[in-house]
Amino acid sequence: MEEFIKELQIKIEKLENEINFKNGLISLLSHDSKELFGNFLWLLEAMEQKTISEEDFFKLLPEIKRDAQKNLQTAQDSTAWLKTQYGEYKIKPVKIMVMDLFYHLEEKYAAGLKEKNIKFYFKGDPEAFLTTDYLLLKYILDKIFNNAVKYSFPGKDIYLQEVTVDDQIILSVIDFGTGIDEKYLSAIYTYENPIFKGTAGEKGVGLSLKIVKNFISLMHGKINIFSSENNGTTVSLFLRKFIE
Template sequence: MKDLIKELQLKIEKLENEISFKNGLISILSHDSKELFGNFLWLIEAVEEKTISEEDFFKLLPQVKSDAQKNLQIVQDSTAWLKTQYGEFKIKPEKIMVMDLFHHFEEKYAVKLKEKNIKFHFKGDPNAFVTTDRLLLEYVLDKILNNALKYSFSGHDIHLQEVTEDHQVIISVIDFGTGMDEKYLSTVFTYGNPIFHGTAGEKGAGLSLKIVKNFVSLMHGNIEIFSSENTGTTVSLFLHKFIE
């Protein structure tokens, strides 16, 4: 009887988390989209009615561009999440070399790494592998690495670290950037966390980490974040080495 109650409690908790996630996603999409298009409409009307000078118009364009980029990221993240919600979604496990992931992101972020004078290093066994869904894992690591770059100081390195323990592989992204106060760590996966700006003024969409946690759960893994203000952040994924 106790086992049945415990199982029901876990199912209820899972459903509550899913409902909270979906409601938060809808809230972000509706609020940010309304704000963006409201700003677009105001700017267009101001130009049409000539209540704004050409000089002021061009001064506002960088902010409009930044808002548009943020909203585009929200749409892309939402689309990635929606793909896991249609029909009976099942992960497609495959053997993935961790070093291949490192080279993939080293190439993808080459320009941004150069812009911030940041070197990207691999630490661990070059022959290590993990068995999971490639699309989900690449999305998760992409968002974590993007945050690491965003909050890293110029000239500071970023590491992709692999540690294998029995049948578990721990993949960590380690940066030495702004970090965050310990009081914020418990809120990073919720909708109540503050939005931080990167070291070059980059603005976050406030959604990626929430989808990251959802995807890690789909991979039957765990995620942990360790951070210290002005020291850096380590985000670790705990995944299966073999198919269970």
């Protein structure tokens, strides 16, 4: 009986987490969409009614552009998450070379790395591999690396580090950027944590890491974030080397 109650409590906790995640996602999408379109509509009406000068209008456009980019990213993140919600998502394991993940990140973020004069390096076994779901893993690393670039100081390096221990592989993205104050770390996956701006004024909604944690659980893995304000952040993924 005790074992049955314990199992039931685990299921209830899992359902509560899923409901909170979905409610938070809906709230976030609703709030950000209203904010973006509200600001855009206000700007257009101000121009029509000539309550704002043409010079001030163009000064505000970069801010509107950043808001639009932020909301586009939110929509893309939400779409990626929704793909895992149609029925029971089934992991599609394939062999993935870790160096291929490194080259993918290096190529995709080449412009952002160049803009901030950031060098990207690999540490670990160049022959290392794991067998897992490529769609989920690529999404996870994309989001973690995007944050690393966003919050890195110009001229600082970023590393993708691989460590294999028995049947576990640990992938870490290490940056030396703004970091996160310890008091905010415990709330990093909630909807109450503050939103930070990148070192070049980039905006984010904080949604990516919430979806990342959700995807990591689908892969039967764990995520750990070690960060210190103004000293950088290390995000480590603890994954099974083989997943069926």
